[in-house]
Amino acid sequence: MKGTPLAYNRDFQEDKPPVFDAVETVEACLDVTVPMVGTLKVNPEKTREACRLGFLLATEVADGLARRGMPFREAHGAVAKAVRFAIERKISLEEVPLAFWRNLAPRSGPWISEALSLDKAVSARHSFGGTAPVDVRRQATALRKRMDRRT
Secondary structure (H helix, E strand, O other), rough: OOOOOOOOHHHHHHHHHHHHHHHHHHHHHHHHHHHHHOOOOHHHHHHHHHHHHHHHHHHHHHHHHHHHOOOOOHHHHHHHHHHHHHHHOOOHHHHOOOOHHHHOOOOOOHHHHHHHHHHHHOOOOOOOOOHHHHHHHHHHHHHHHHHHHHH
16 A cells, blocks of 8 residues: 555555455355265266266367367367267267268377267366366365364
8 A cells, every 4th residue: 555646545445345245255155065065975977977968078079189280279160060960969979970070070080989088088187176086186185184274
């Protein structure tokens, strides 16, 4: 606030109500979320099936095409056509024939079936907050330690 023009500091008073509102909202969300997560039961089979049916791994194929030299915008467009093809036929992306992929993008190949592997896609995301099992375990351990310090 040093060097703030005379009477300008009045504006600083207006930034406080949104901050207090945000804190109250976060606290209310935590009041609901903590008990919910504490009793959460995940059905791995249903979760896996939901991932498969939602075309969640379409981006993996687009990324694979881009790594093989295709501009990402073209790769995205090709994968979008494959998703439309799958939706029209009520099939999963894994069931789209390789010949169809090759017609869309010459850089397509058998690697596509590997790109559409949920386990491989999850394991490939190594970053802070990533989905790779080793990273998730590290994050869970750090969170448990943090929670233990609070209790």
